[in-house]
Amino acid sequence: MSVPDFSDPRPAYLQIADDLCREVREGHLKVGERLPARRQLSERYGVAIETIRRALDELTREGLVSAHSTRGTYVIKTPGSPQPSSLELQQVLDEVRKLAEHVERLETRLADLEARWRLYTGGTY
Structure with missing residues (x-):
């Protein structure tokens, strides 16, 4: 059909x-x-x-x-599958928050390394 x-x-x-x-x-x-x-x-x-x-x-x-x-x-969901519990949703949100914090730390470290590299090389990559 x-x-x-x-x-x-x-x-x-x-x-x-x-x-x-x-x-x-x-x-x-x-x-x-x-x-x-x-x-x-x-x-x-x-x-x-x-x-x-x-x-x-x-x-x-x-x-x-x-x-x-x-x-x-x-x-985001298969038809008929159960809804996640509020505890499961909170666990996922906690993991996402941890990952976001980790990414922020990596971005800060990268910015610091780039600044040091620019000082070392006189501003060129």
Whole structure:
């Protein structure tokens, strides 16, 4: 069956959302993977970009994808999988915070090394 199926009484955006959900469930799209760009999805399904936007909004409301304006839309959950507990979420946030602090320390060290190198070489790399 092609999507959208115009004999189906449901709106095209819901059919497309269901089709993308099926792709995640079947493993064609995996958690952490970026979805194709809206333009590509528009061409694939033969619908307007606005229809794709509505389908992605639906998947966002369902908590299956997360859209980032400059980076794209990513799968964040497999349909039917349980929601993480608040403890699990807190553990992930703690790890992210630790990684961010580590990156900040590395950036500081790198800036210090670059400054020393410029002094040593007279400002050239």
